[in-house]
Amino acid sequence: MSREQQAVALARKAFETGRSKPLEYRIYQLKSLQRLFIERQQDVSDAIKKDLNKSEVGTQLYETLGLEGEISLAIRKLKDWAAPRPVEKNLLTISDTVYIQPEPLGVVLIIGAWNYPWAVTIQPLIGAIAAGNAAVVKPSEVCVHTAKVMEELLPLYIDKELYPVVTGGVPETQELLRQRFDHIFYTGNSMVGKVIMEAAAKNLTPVTLELGGKSPCYIDKDCDITVACRRVAWGKYTNCGQTCIAPDYILCEPSIQNRVIEEVKKAIKEFYTDDPKTCPDYGRIINQRHFKRIMAMLEDSTIAVGGENDESDCYIAPTVLQDVKPEAKVMQEEIFGPLLPILSIGSLDEAIKFVNKREKPLALYVFSQDNKVINKMRDETSSGGLLANDCLVHYSVSSLPFGGVGNSGMGCYHGKFSFDQLSHLRACLIKQLKMEGVNSMRYPPHTAKKLGWARFFILKTVDLGWLGRMALLAIMVVAVAVVLATKRKDLHSLPLRYSSVSFKQCD
Ligand SMILES: NC(=O)c1ccc[n+]([C@@H]2O[C@H](COP(=O)([O-])OP(=O)(O)OC[C@H]3O[C@@H](n4cnc5c(N)ncnc54)[C@H](O)[C@@H]3O)[C@@H](O)[C@H]2O)c1
Numbered sequence: 001m002s003r004e005q006q007a008v009a010l011a012r013k014a015f016e017t018g019r020s021k022p023l024e025y026r027i028y029q030l031k032s033l034q035r036l037f038i039e040r041q042q043d044v045s046d047a048i049k050k051d052l053n054k055s056e057v058g059t060q061l062y063e064t065l066g067l068e069g070e071i072s073l074a075i076r077k078l079k080d081w082a083a084p085r086p087v088e089k090n091l092l093t094i095s096d097t098v099y100i101q102p103e104p105l106g107v108v109l110i111i112g113a114w115n116y117p118w119a120v121t122i123q124p125l126i127g128a129i130a131a132g133n134a135a136v137v138k139p140s141e142v143c144v145h146t147a148k149v150m151e152e153l154l155p156l157y158i159d160k161e162l163y164p165v166v167t168g169g170v171p172e173t174q175e176l177l178r179q180r181f182d183h184i185f186y187t188g189n190s191m192v193g194k195v196i197m198e199a200a201a202k203n204l205t206p207v208t209l210e211l212g213g214k215s216p217c218y219i220d221k222d223c224d225i226t227v228a229c230r231r232v233a234w235g236k237y238t239n240c241g242q243t244c245i246a247p248d249y250i251l252c253e254p255s256i257q258n259r260v261i262e263e264v265k266k267a268i269k270e271f272y273t274d275d276p277k278t279c280p281d282y283g284r285i286i287n288q289r290h291f292k293r294i295m296a297m298l299e300d301s302t303i304a305v306g307g308e309n310d311e312s313d314c315y316i317a318p319t320v321l322q323d324v325k326p327e328a329k330v331m332q333e334e335i336f337g338p339l340l341p342i343l344s345i346g347s348l349d350e351a352i353k354f355v356n357k358r359e360k361p362l363a364l365y366v367f368s369q370d371n372k373v374i375n376k377m378r379d380e381t382s383s384g385g386l387l388a389n390d391c392l393v394h395y396s397v398s399s400l401p402f403g404g405v406g407n408s409g410m411g412c413y414h415g416k417f418s419f420d421q422l423s424h425l426r427a428c429l430i431k432q433l434k435m436e437g438v439n440s441m442r443y444p445p446h447t448a449k450k451l452g453w454a455r456f457f458i459l460k461t462v463d464l465g466w467l468g469r470m471a472l473l474a475i476m477v478v479a480v481a482v483v484l485a486t487k488r489k490d491l492h493s494l495p496l497r498y499s500s501v502s503f504k505q506c507d
């Protein structure tokens with residue numbers, strides 16, 4: 001048995017004991033995970049510093065703070081999330097108990113990416129634990145130090161059989177993918193996303209794919225360009241551009257291009273000093289392969305700001321590219337580095353066309369003072385998320401679903417969405433063995449009259465007040481009487497249980 005097979009088998013066996021299901025146990029595990037981020041913050045930060053040159057404060061701000069928030073939320077809300085969810089009923093089921101019961105899926109495989117190695121690996125794990133699953137955690141091998149620390153620390157805090165960590169690269173991940181899971185949660189690039197989905201299809205395993213792509217940023221000429229550019233510069237150069245939702249490129253009218261360049265330049269200086277290379281808040285490209293990939297994108301574009309680089313240190317300065325053509329190298333794939341191309345666009349309509357001609361992005365940014373511009377961009381495009389007048393921060397709102405659409409991914413998570421994504425929402429209808437007369441309308445022999453009653457009972461969903469419900473009760477009694485009369489059943493034993501459910505008009 002391979003190490004990967006063993007981990008999956010162990011997780012499955014632990015899941016089958018049922019111990020991941022009681023809410024107390026889930027909360028206990030979440031609290032232990034919470035402790036990891038309090039007690040071992042230094043180990044977490046030190047490893048990320050070595051992997052990505054992230055500062056200690058940066059690691060807390062962009063990775064662990066969000067995780068702490070998500071854990072606290074899950075602990076606070078778990079009872080509500082896991083409770084049966086009563087649903088609206090039609091007349092036919094008015095006396096039944098109808099609800100959704102979330103239940104664990106089983107064993108989840110979580111495959112993390114390297115750019116925010118804790119955030120994108122542990123956040124799905126929080127959802128998996130909260131939803132009562134077992135989970136095999138596969139951190140990205142690209143963050144060598146972080147993967148090691150995760151492998152060491154997680155078993156010290158949470159149930160190591162239910163939530164084993166498997167480290168390794170492509171062969172190890174592929175071996176994992178040959179195992180059977182009940183859900184696969186993958187974060188990474190779209191090409192590998194397809195590999196994951198293909199492997200999952202063999203067992204009809206559902207997948208969540210948190211992918212990337214080019215997230216456009218439209219800057220309207222009628223907006224506060226200074227503020228817009230500060231926010232865009234923050235969104236772009238945080239983690240050296242290696243953020244899934246970083247604004248990939250700017251679309252703006254030619255008349256404001258020079259101001260945009262000047263304001264981004266000012267923001268770079270303000271955030272990272274005159275020498276970003278020595279600034280503790282400016283990161284590094286993850287490795288030389290990515291360094292070369294990003295540098296190659298510069299070949300056919302004009303540098304307006306930055307461009308300095310040092311391969312031995314994986315350093316690329318915050319860079320702005322001007323008058324970039326749609327055919328330029330930098331526009332052919334997600335940049336995932338600190339290059340900010342500016343493309344001239346004639347109008348908002350043209351910007352919308354530009355966005356719509358390409359794959360659906362993970363995030364779409366629009367900067368404008370005018371709500372009409374924002375609403376038009378929202379209504380005439382599609383993307384995982386839409387953010388007006390800021391960058392990245394939608395990621396930190398637990399009540400918003402985070403995820404892509406089309407090429408940028410499928411499924412979503414954060415907060416309750418993580419819980420739901422990793423639960424089966426089981427449809428439950430609990431009927432009594434009474435009131436058999438009402439069912440006559442659906443039993444053969446079928447007649448037009450019975451169909452008429454069925455239409456009424458199934459389609460009539462009106463929002464009734466108290467009086468309406470009384471009237472409805474009366475109608476039901478009459479209906480039952482009529483149906484029973486044709487089927488000569490005894491009416492006296494009918495206990496019409498009354499439910500206070502509300503109805504919506506649907507016909
Ligand atoms: N939507 C999101 O939340 C989100 C978050 C972070 C990153 N991303 C996207 O991820 C991409 C960057 O990550 P990456 O893909 O370079 O990360 P990566 O290289 O760390 O790969 C991600 C995971 O896939 C595994 N993997 C790689 N190649 C594989 C293969 N051939 N078969 C099976 N498994 C394989 C790796 O072991 C790793 O665990 C960017 O496109 C970025 O936008 C998306």
Ligand SMILES: CC(C)=CCC/C(C)=C/CC/C(C)=C/C=O
Pocket residue numbers: 061062115116119120238242243244245392393395396
């Ligand atoms: C600190 C605030 C307000 C927001 C955090 C924004 C941020 C940089 C999120 C990172 C998101 C993430 C894990 C992206 C994946 O690539």
